[in-house]
């Protein structure tokens with residue numbers, strides 16, 4: 001999570017006027033749309049490959065990272081970093097209790 005917080009801090013410094021909740025939500029949806037576009041390319045749906053060529057791991061990974069940063073920005077905006085980490089820990093512990101992971 002530390003690296004995400006660092007990316008959030010850097011982004012907020014680079015774009016200080018874009019830190020309002022609806023702006024973050026809009027960017028999150030935009031990034032989700034770009035992930036959907038990458039999935040379209042990976043699944044060879046429509047004419048995407050003819051237009052853009054073969055899918056690249058780096059591109060879909062970048063879009064996923066951008067969406068994740070926007071989610072963490074929202075968590076930081078509402079100061080729920082501790083609650084987010086507790087929620088992640090609780091989910092992992094529950095999965096361990098259920099024997100789903102080690």
Ligand SMILES: [Mg+2]
Nearest residue numbers: 031034063066
């Ligand atoms: Mg993007």
